[in-house]
Amino acid sequence: PGTPLHVCHFSVGQYIAVTGRTIDWGFQGGMHRWGMKGMPANRTTKSHRRIGSIGSTGDARVWPGKRMPGHMGYEWVTTSGLEVLRINPSKQVM
Numbered sequence: 001p002g003t004p005l006h007v008c009h010f011s012v013g014q015y016i017a018v019t020g021r022t023i024d025w026g027f028q029g030g031m032h033r034w035g036m037k038g039m040p041a042n043r044t045t046k047s048h049r050r051i052g053s054i055g056s057t058g059d060a061r062v063w064p065g066k067r068m069p070g071h072m073g074y075e076w077v078t079t080s081g082l083e084v085l086r087i088n089p090s091k092q093v094m
Contacts, residue, residue, distance in 0.1 A: 006092060007088070007089050007094050010087065011087075012087060013083065017078055018079050019076060023074075024074035025072040027069070030051035030067065030068060031049050031051075032072070038051075
């Protein structure tokens with residue numbers, strides 16, 4: 001439903017906002033998802049790619065919003081301020 005968008009609706013030099021989905025990475029660990037450092041890579045530990053402690057013992061709970069492993073990607077993202085450089089009406093490409 002709605003009006004189909006063609007390249008004739010835009011002009012060169014116009015600033016637009018583009019919305020789309022990010023790449024779906026599936027379930028990822030803390031190192032890939034949040035860029036955490038991990039543990040030592042030598043023989044001192046068996047947990048090389050784990051995130052480590054997730055909270056203190058006094059609270060006996062995990063804080064809301066704690067960065068942990070989980071699903072990464074496949075989210076709607078809007079990038080604004082993109083300038084239209086060229087338009088090819090025959091191929092409907094901007």
